[in-house]
Amino acid sequence: MSNLNGAYYGPSIPPPSKSYHRHGRGSSCNPCSCLFGCLCNCIFQIIFTILIVLGVIALVLWLVLRPNKVKFYVTDATLIQFDYSPTNNTLYYDLALNMTIRNPNKRIGIYYDSIEARGMYQGQRFASQNLERFYQGHKNTSYLHPVFKGQNLVLLGDREKTNYNNEKNLGIYEMEMKLYMRIRLKIGWIKTHKIKPKIECDFKVPLEVNGRSVNFEETRCHLDW
DSSP states (O other): OOOOTTOOOSSOOOOOOOOOOOOOGGGOOOHHHHHHHHHHHHHHHHHHHHHHHHHHHHHHHHHHHOOOOOEEEEEEEEEEEEEEETTTTEEEEEEEEEEEEEEOOSSEEEEEEEEEEEEEETTEEEEEEEEOOEEEOTTEEEEEOOEEEEEEEOOOOHHHHHHHHHHHHHTEEEEEEEEEEEEEEEETTEEOOOBOOEEEEEEEEEBOBTTBOOOOOOEEOEEOO
8 A cells, every 4th residue: 555645646625615695785774764765655645545535526526516607797788977088087987787697506605705896998997886795596696786986087098098089989988897706605504715706897888878878788797817
């Protein structure tokens, strides 16, 4: 048997492998960032749920109530005086109007808490009147009778003065009336907060001569917020 002197001449033995344990990045989470993410997610879900619920409620209310537009008309107008003095820029007027307000809704009532009627001529306000407050029930027609009588300072430019003279020769004046209102809606036992719509009525009114006036053409008004 050969003396090998403790030496080994076989294949080399590989060194023992070292194992390393790496902490997975996805397995750990900063407490603050995790809490913030969960909080944002919860807030988003709550807001989304609230929007869905409000949308469903609005749809149900619309299907049940089927709200229709309230209609405003100037049914008649009487103009006895409408004289403009260019020397002192004063307008002398005597105008009476009849109006109707039609509420076609079956389940919605309207509180008219305040109504201010303004008489306008060529963009200038020449008179105003506060009308009585009232409640309008379902499928009801209410009547307003604003009257403007007196004199007021009205500044008209050259073009407006020319338009006035042309209308004076024709005996028919183009005017505008605005209604500034504060209203509340009543749906069953529920009353809404105050709403501030503005109604605009453009109409032509003939001047009454010797107690006789030309027939007035009924005019529908429109809503302008």
